[in-house]
Amino acid sequence: MKKAELKVTVELDENNVPENILWESTDSANKDAVPVKSLMMALWDPNYQNALRIDLWTKDMPVDEMKIFFYQTLMTMGDSFLRATGETNIIEDLRDYCAHFAEKMEIAKK
Structure with missing residues (x-):
């Protein structure tokens, strides 16, 4: 092993x-x-x-980097959950929330 x-x-x-x-x-x-x-x-x-x-x-972790870190972590948690469970419907909801999070935190890519 x-x-x-x-x-x-x-x-x-x-x-x-x-x-x-x-x-x-x-x-x-x-x-x-x-x-x-x-x-x-x-x-x-x-x-x-x-x-x-x-x-x-x-x-010395800047707040703007922390916002991006949380956003990316939420997105990758969704990817992991999808691979582990196959639950596509809830992942669509999570990705919608992540887009909302990025917009509210002003980190959304233009």
Whole structure:
């Protein structure tokens, strides 16, 4: 069985606010840690039937980038849900909402 390991390193300031977030994967062609400004991770706990989540962002993450990050995350969650379930009707609704979100956040592509 093939295995891959994901590693996330979070460097905190004196108030425990993330200053730097680095991630790396043993399965990546790039063997160096990659700096990122935000991270959202969700894991499913089948024993308790709930999601375990970690949402982190560095203190220098600009709000305009955070808006784009949320938009793209919502869109890709829809893509993943469609692949996992085949539920096309609800995905159309989610994509409509994402278009609304992008418009309200003023990140819609002209």
